[in-house]
């Protein structure tokens with residue numbers, strides 16, 4: 222099996238306890254290249270904790286997280302970012318006083334190698350890269366606008382752009398369409414389709430219409446455990462899922 226055939230991310234028997242309380246309990250799932258997996262589940266199910274575990278913010282009690290052949294549970298948060306895992310939090314954290322261009326520019330990971338010496342070439346490449354990303358996130362017309370003047374949805378897109386410029390193989394997004402207009406949600410779904418041409422995406426989302434539109438695979442969490450997993454069609458019709466959501 223070549224590296225390309227392996228799943229990009231393989232979570233295996235992952236658990237974490239906080240003072241004896243199992244927030245995530247024996248979790249296993251995989252994400253393939255070019256795939257969008259969505260985690261859904263009621264409040265307190267453990268969804269955010271899963272992202273915290275993958276990005277190294279929270280240390281697992283047991284289990285493993287393999288990403289491109291590396292074991293993330295043993296790595297520091299900063300090294301996990303450098304390995305190619307990008308994470309966007311729920312509330313946009315863009316720099317309000319900087320322009321769209323500047324926000325993207327400061328998010329570019331600066332190398333320390335010999336290329337630093339080739340500043341001119343580097344700057345041109347970087348400028349081209351920033352313009353491409355601005356176009357991708359629908360902000361090419363706003364590139365010199367201060368982030369403070371963007372709509373909430375546009376700030377969310379800018380933050381996705383700030384992740385893209387770091388060139389992650391896996392993007393993790395926590396409720397990316399929360400607070401967005403209907404039109405912005407449609408465009409975000411389109412943006413994700415373009416992103417997965419060369420990356421994979423893990424999303425936490427409550428908006429079922431949006432999940433239906435984007436998800437290849439859906440994982441349903443309840444009290445830290447997976448109660449259903451598969452296509453949206455499959456989990457939607459799973460009696461266990463219906464029970465949890467309707468509270469019978």
Ligand SMILES: Nc1ncnc2c1ncn2[C@@H]1O[C@H](COP(=O)(O)OP(=O)(O)OP(=O)(O)O)[C@@H](O)[C@H]1O
Nearest residue numbers: 239240243244262263264265266267268269270271
């Ligand atoms: N660092 C922590 N210390 C103690 N308990 C925690 C910690 N992080 C999360 N928890 C608990 O773990 C459980 C799962 O929380 P988590 O935020 O992952 O749920 P969620 O599914 O993301 O919920 P929501 O949809 O409300 O964001 C909750 O009961 C929460 O209180």
